[in-house]
Each structure stands twice: as C-alpha cells, then as structure tokens.
Amino acid sequence: MPTYDVIKHHRPRSAYIHVPFCLKRCGYCDFSIIAGRDDLVPRFLKAIDLDISRSLEHFNLPPQLETLFIGGGTPTMLQPADLEKLLTILLRYFRLEDRAEVTIEANPDGLSIEKQRILCQMGVNRVSLGVQSFDPEILERLGRQHTPQQVVDVVEHLSTLIPNVSLDLIYGVPGQSIDSWKKTIRQAISLQPTHLSTYALTFEKGTSFWSQRSKGELRQVGETMEIEMYQWTVKTLEEAGYQQYEISNFAKSGMESRHNCVYWVGEPYWAFGPGASRFIDGIRTTNHRSPFTWLKRIESGLQPDDYSDDLTSEERARELFAIGLRYLPGVEKSRIRKQTGHCIESLLQSELSALMKKGWIEETEQAFRLTPQGRLFADEVACEVI
Ligand code: SF4
Structure with a gap:
C-alpha cells in the first residue's frame, strides 16, 4: 500500500x-x-x-x-x-x-x-x-x-x-x-x-x-x-x-x-487565523471558521482546529491531480508518484481515457494537462477524478 x-x-x-x-x-x-x-x-x-x-x-x-x-x-x-x-x-x-x-x-x-x-x-x-x-x-x-x-x-x-x-x-x-x-x-x-x-x-x-x-x-x-x-x-x-x-x-x-x-502542486504549508487550513505531514487541518470561536479557543489554551482531512493516499492522489490541473503546465506524473506513491495512469485509467475522448485533457511525456477546451470545464473535470 x-x-x-x-x-x-x-x-x-x-x-x-x-x-x-x-x-x-x-x-x-x-x-x-x-x-x-x-x-x-x-x-x-x-x-x-x-x-x-x-x-x-x-x-x-x-x-x-x-x-x-x-x-x-x-x-x-x-x-x-x-x-x-x-x-x-x-x-x-x-x-x-x-x-x-x-x-x-x-x-x-x-x-x-x-x-x-x-x-x-x-x-x-x-x-x-x-x-x-x-x-x-x-x-x-x-x-x-x-x-x-x-x-x-x-x-x-x-x-x-x-x-x-x-x-x-x-x-x-x-x-x-x-x-x-x-x-x-x-x-x-x-x-x-x-x-x-x-x-x-x-x-x-x-x-x-x-x-x-x-x-x-x-x-x-x-x-x-x-x-x-x-x-x-x-x-x-x-x-x-x-x-x-x-x-x-x-x-x-x-x-x-x-x-x-x-x-x-501540493506542497506543505502552515496556516494561522480563523478558517485557515494548513497542510502538514499529508494532513489538512482547518481552524474554526467563526472568528469568535477561534479567539476563545486560543485564549483558553485550546487548539483552534475544527477538523482534519486525513485522506488515504489514493484520495490524496486524486485530489492532487484535480487541483494540479488548474495549473496550466499540468500535473507531472512523477510528482504524484513521489507525493503519494500512486501511478496516476493506472489509478485514473478509465477517467483519463473518458476525459481525453471529450478533448478536455491531453497527455505529454511527463504530464497531463487541460486543453484550452478543458479549461472551460475545470470543475467538471475535478468532479470526474475525485
Ligand atoms: S467581505 Fe468583501 S472585502 Fe471582505 S473578504 Fe469578503 S469579498 Fe473581500
């Protein structure tokens, strides 16, 4: 695994x-x-x-x-x-x-x-x-x-x-x-x-x-x-x-x-303040959205966290792919493998072939990226792969 x-x-x-x-x-x-x-x-x-x-x-x-x-x-x-x-x-x-x-x-x-x-x-x-x-x-x-x-x-x-x-x-x-x-x-x-x-x-x-x-x-x-x-x-x-x-x-x-x-590109980052989400060690944690709750928790010595998305490596690979496609150079296949251990071509085989048939994404030697037509449907593409 x-x-x-x-x-x-x-x-x-x-x-x-x-x-x-x-x-x-x-x-x-x-x-x-x-x-x-x-x-x-x-x-x-x-x-x-x-x-x-x-x-x-x-x-x-x-x-x-x-x-x-x-x-x-x-x-x-x-x-x-x-x-x-x-x-x-x-x-x-x-x-x-x-x-x-x-x-x-x-x-x-x-x-x-x-x-x-x-x-x-x-x-x-x-x-x-x-x-x-x-x-x-x-x-x-x-x-x-x-x-x-x-x-x-x-x-x-x-x-x-x-x-x-x-x-x-x-x-x-x-x-x-x-x-x-x-x-x-x-x-x-x-x-x-x-x-x-x-x-x-x-x-x-x-x-x-x-x-x-x-x-x-x-x-x-x-x-x-x-x-x-x-x-x-x-x-x-x-x-x-x-x-x-x-x-x-x-x-x-x-x-x-x-x-x-x-x-x-799915790199880690800190985040502070109400509603802010940080991504550390593969886990995304979101602070309380209400500025009042956030304030009170910190003032009482408590963590301001509201919830964490501890995704499986497969869920993470799918999410990285969906978010990464917004970046026009595309998603490097080797990066997803390095970040999650998954080979994106095998994991998303059927989704990728359907999206390529529609003309929404294209494959290069190193990456997958949205076509100009696919950029108009980026949200739909994300729904297909997540
Ligand atoms: S209320 Fe208006 S100015 Fe304030 S964050 Fe929202 S969009 Fe921006």
Missing part, C-alpha cells in the same frame, strides 16, 4: 495568515470575516502571536519561509500601528529567505500612503488588490466600498513602492454586460499591474447573493456569456503580455504567485 513517507519529512516553507476584519460584508462573500468589529483587533493580534508561538515551540530556530501570504478579510483595514505590529509578530517567528515572496491582500479604500509605506518598509513585496470592477454600478451591486478613481490613485502610488501589484477582478456579475467587462479589463491593463486574477462570480450558500437569487431578485449570467467573457479575457490579456499560468491567473514574466503555486 503506498504511503505518504515521501512527504512526511518535508517541512513547510510557506505560511498563510488569515486576518478576518472587513468594513462590511460584500454580497457574494462567504469567507471567514467579521465586519465592523475593529475593537477585536488587539485580541486578534495577541491570539495570532500565541497560536504561532505554540505551534512553533519545538523549533530551535525560526523556520525559513519562501512565501508568506497575509490574506483575509482585509488585512490592510488594520490601523497603521496594528499593521506594523502584525508584520513584526510574523517576522519574529519566521525567517524570510532572501528572495521570499511576501504578499498581502488589500482593498483600495483605506490603503493610505502611510500604510503603503509600512508594507514596503516591513518587506511586503507583493500586494493583491481587490478591485473587482471599474464600473461603478457593478461595484455597488457587489457591495464594494471603493470607487474606480481610488483604484487608479492607489495603484499608481503603490507601484512606486511594491514591485509586484496584482489586481483581482470578477466577471459574470448579474447585470454586467460584456461591454462593461471589456472596459474593466482594458482599464486594468492601462494601469500596468504585474499580475491579474479574473474570477467568475459564484453564488455561495449563506450569502446575500444566494438568497437574492433564490427570491428571483438577482439573475445569474448565462453560461454562454460567461464563456465569452472568459475567452475574450484570455485572448486580450495574452495580447497585452500577460501569460496565463492558471485557469484564473495571468502574469508578466517572472511575476507568477509563488505562494499559490504551493497549493496547486
């Missing part, structure tokens, strides 16, 4: 920190966040400090990181002094390698010049900015708090301080025309970010968008239009010099998100 031995000794070189504060919950968001509770920031900072120190107490030296990702929520909603404190805590427990990638997620509103300077001084070298649209009506429908002009001002200044600025955009928003989306993409390109992520809007259970759709107050964009938006985006961004390297991600040469690649 194949085992995880190959990866069990492999110590994480990446860490994710979840900061759950937001000004207001956007209509489509189902992340672990709390809105309008800035009073909890001091307790959160103490708890993060405590949680990391307990988790790393058996290390004699601070572990080295190749990538650190501070996400949320809106981490840059913290006041400048708290932002500095958070970064100081992280740099006390982890040692960054020379070329480490340090990313923070930010929203254009509230990302003052003072905060931008703090990020730069503390070693943040990548900012992922939640822009979503340059159309004021679409921004309002999504429940976003910023204006298109704020994006322009922030990106122009931020790009003088931080070498890698990525913009997140959303398409397939109810009421969004193809024309509105094309204008958004063109305006994004005109700001010359180094990286762009474009996501199709999804309706998640429990969100206000979900209930509005159930009541008929929001109409989902049709699949044909969504595909048209996606294909136009891929073509336009490639023409503008952005290489697509994942289903939803495009980068100038050398500016790909190294942290996200860790997830796509």
Whole structure:
C-alpha cells in the first residue's frame, strides 16, 4: 500500500495568515470575516502571536519561509500601528529567505500612503488588490466600498513602492454586460499591474447573493456569456503580455504567485487565523471558521482546529491531480508518484481515457494537462477524478 513517507519529512516553507476584519460584508462573500468589529483587533493580534508561538515551540530556530501570504478579510483595514505590529509578530517567528515572496491582500479604500509605506518598509513585496470592477454600478451591486478613481490613485502610488501589484477582478456579475467587462479589463491593463486574477462570480450558500437569487431578485449570467467573457479575457490579456499560468491567473514574466503555486502542486504549508487550513505531514487541518470561536479557543489554551482531512493516499492522489490541473503546465506524473506513491495512469485509467475522448485533457511525456477546451470545464473535470 503506498504511503505518504515521501512527504512526511518535508517541512513547510510557506505560511498563510488569515486576518478576518472587513468594513462590511460584500454580497457574494462567504469567507471567514467579521465586519465592523475593529475593537477585536488587539485580541486578534495577541491570539495570532500565541497560536504561532505554540505551534512553533519545538523549533530551535525560526523556520525559513519562501512565501508568506497575509490574506483575509482585509488585512490592510488594520490601523497603521496594528499593521506594523502584525508584520513584526510574523517576522519574529519566521525567517524570510532572501528572495521570499511576501504578499498581502488589500482593498483600495483605506490603503493610505502611510500604510503603503509600512508594507514596503516591513518587506511586503507583493500586494493583491481587490478591485473587482471599474464600473461603478457593478461595484455597488457587489457591495464594494471603493470607487474606480481610488483604484487608479492607489495603484499608481503603490507601484512606486511594491514591485509586484496584482489586481483581482470578477466577471459574470448579474447585470454586467460584456461591454462593461471589456472596459474593466482594458482599464486594468492601462494601469500596468504585474499580475491579474479574473474570477467568475459564484453564488455561495449563506450569502446575500444566494438568497437574492433564490427570491428571483438577482439573475445569474448565462453560461454562454460567461464563456465569452472568459475567452475574450484570455485572448486580450495574452495580447497585452500577460501569460496565463492558471485557469484564473495571468502574469508578466517572472511575476507568477509563488505562494499559490504551493497549493496547486501540493506542497506543505502552515496556516494561522480563523478558517485557515494548513497542510502538514499529508494532513489538512482547518481552524474554526467563526472568528469568535477561534479567539476563545486560543485564549483558553485550546487548539483552534475544527477538523482534519486525513485522506488515504489514493484520495490524496486524486485530489492532487484535480487541483494540479488548474495549473496550466499540468500535473507531472512523477510528482504524484513521489507525493503519494500512486501511478496516476493506472489509478485514473478509465477517467483519463473518458476525459481525453471529450478533448478536455491531453497527455505529454511527463504530464497531463487541460486543453484550452478543458479549461472551460475545470470543475467538471475535478468532479470526474475525485
Ligand atoms: S472585502 Fe473581500 S473578504 Fe471582505 S467581505 Fe468583501 S469579498 Fe469578503
């Protein structure tokens, strides 16, 4: 029976920190966040400090990181002094390698010049900015708090301080025309970010968008239009010099998100904060999603864990394959064998032959990868193999 031995000794070189504060919950968001509770920031900072120190107490030296990702929520909603404190805590427990990638997620509103300077001084070298649209009506429908002009001002200044600025955009928003989306993409390109992520809007259970759709107050964009938006985006961004390297991600040469690649290729990583999932020794463990439960557990000396997925090696191989296909270079056959002991060609023989017959995946000497047609059906491909 194949085992995880190959990866069990492999110590994480990446860490994710979840900061759950937001000004207001956007209509489509189902992340672990709390809105309008800035009073909890001091307790959160103490708890993060405590949680990391307990988790790393058996290390004699601070572990080295190749990538650190501070996400949320809106981490840059913290006041400048708290932002500095958070970064100081992280740099006390982890040692960054020379070329480490340090990313923070930010929203254009509230990302003052003072905060931008703090990020730069503390070693943040990548900012992922939640822009979503340059159309004021679409921004309002999504429940976003910023204006298109704020994006322009922030990106122009931020790009003088931080070498890698990525913009997140959303398409397939109810009421969004193809024309509105094309204008958004063109305006994004005109700001010359180094990286762009474009996501199709999804309706998640429990969100206000979900209930509005159930009541008929929001109409989902049709699949044909969504595909048209996606294909136009891929073509336009490639023409503008952005290489697509994942289903939803495009980068100038050398500016790909190294942290996200860790997830796509199944490398281990630490994670701290409410709802954050870590992957260590072949086991994925997820913290309590409720920021209040997470806080109380840490303050009472308890583990913040909610549940663990201790997958069998076969389940893990299937999952690695499904996630890895999102990464356009594909899934290396030798990597799955090394990580799980399974030969993917034998394990997924019938699924692979059905998917190849549909023209959704192709095989090279070393890897399997999605075809351009298969990229439109990545979720369906994942369902087939898991
Ligand atoms: S800003 Fe981001 S994390 Fe916060 S509510 Fe909106 S989508 Fe969710």
